[in-house]
Amino acid sequence: MGERKIFKKRKPGVQCALGRDSSGTVVSEPCVCADWDFEWYRRIVSNNCTDGLREKYTAKAQMCPGKAPHGLHVVTTDGRLVAEQGHNATFIILMEEGDLQRTNIQLDFGDGIAVSYANFSAIEDGIKHVYKSAGIFQVTAYAENSLGSDTAVLFLHVVCPVEHVHLRVPFVAIRNKEVNISAVVWPSQLGTLTYFWWFGNSTKPLITLDSSISFTFLAEGTNTITVQVAAGNALIQDTKDIAVHGPHSSVKTSLQVTSVPEDQIIVAVFPGLPTSAELFILPPKNLTERRKGNEGDLEQIVETLFNALNQNLVQFELKPGVQVIVYVTQLTLAPLVDSGAGHSSSAMLMLLSVVFVGLAVFLIYKFKRYVLP
CATH class of the missing domain: 3.30.980 (Threonyl-tRNA Synthetase; Chain A, domain 2)
Known part of the structure; x- marks a missing residue:
């Protein structure tokens, strides 16, 4: 609401007098403010038309309504789902909706270690963690406040660089008889590895997730066996020869x-x-x-x-x-x-x-x- 005032006209030639009480008011009545009533005036939360003699006007403080956590995401700083054992892995937690200052955050790294924070201000730069073993870990982020909760999951593949591989093959094999071949990788705790087995002059390898394989040689002579082990971005190999003979x-x-x-x-x-x-x-x-x-x-x-x-x-x-x-x-x-x-x-x-x-x-x-x- 506003106030409408009608003032008395001055006589011609009379100079304006300074001061609030120099002008007499004929009519003063309340009214509903229109857009043109705010000209040269500052509009405040109370929506009242006030004169412009005040030097400072402040808005009334009002608490925003709270929201339950929604759209929770957990990602790594580089966006990759692979980390190296013994090195820092940094996680970023994002939330699309919710009260950042009054929402509790918990992050479970999947290796038996978890951390908790009272609000998002403490994790703006990310959460760092070092994995001591290789494998695939389920990283879970959990956000909760008085209005609800939300959960986000990320699967992180922690790898350890392969340093050495040794191919175990028998010296002699019998034609048309199955022979067992295995690869020994160091260090032993490497998590999931991919093995590529090349036999003789083959142009296409046999691919396994197991460190051993069985193979049957169909021709006599000296054959070359090569195994390639892939872990993350690393690839190493070892090659051995095997003599294939007929029975006796x-x-x-x-x-x-x-x-x-x-x-x-x-x-x-x-x-x-x-x-x-x-x-x-x-x-x-x-x-x-x-x-x-x-x-x-x-x-x-x-x-x-x-x-x-x-x-x-x-x-x-x-x-x-x-x-x-x-x-x-x-x-x-x-x-x-x-x-x-x-x-x-x-x-x-x-x-x-x-x-x-x-x-x-x-x-x-x-x-x-x-x-x-």
Whole structure:
């Protein structure tokens, strides 16, 4: 509301007199203010028309109505969802609606540690945290005041730089037989890793999240295996060679120098390193009953084989750079009984020790390399 006043007209030629009471008021009545009534006047909260003699006018202080938290967001300062183990990860909490000064904030980092703040003024520069282990962590922000609450979630992948990878492969594999291959990564606590396996001349790798894989080689020869390990932006690799042979191909090749027929030899190899084997020499199947009793032919075969072994002629290459030499350690005579009735024969039992000369040097070198500080 305003006040409308009508003043008395002055006589012509009369000068204006200064002062509030110099003019007489004829009419004074309340009225509703219009837009033109505020000309040269300051409009205040009370919406009253007042004269312009006051030097300062202040608005009436009034509390804004409170709002419940709404539109809560939690992000990282760089916008990425990946952080490195042992380095600061900074989180920013944003809220679209709500009372910033009267809203409690809680941030759970997902690793068993959480922080709380009474209002947003304390977290304007972000909240910093250092993760001590790798993995995927669920970061949860929670805002609450007297009118309601809101929650925001972020999944952060904490990685540790890969420093070394060692590819474990057997020295020899059998064609068309599955072989197990694994990769050892250091440090061990790296969280989720991606493994890329390259076999031979393949142009497309096998991709796994597991550190081991099974593979079947279809062709004989030396094959190259490469594993690449990816963690975050880092990528390292290791390469090994594996010799692929057919079943028993190495034993047959090594015994060809003795000229002993293949059907007269039985070889049983024992597990372990260094290993040993039993070699049985059988009599020919086409001998007559009279000649079966004569062991002269068998002795001649044994002597030929014995000389070849003593001259280190029976050897083969396990893998490039690893040579296997076979020699005799014991010579015995043992009966070999057939399952048929009334039929028996004799065989010479020779105990062979397979000494992995190059392989032993290679294993000792590797052991010293990875075990000794």
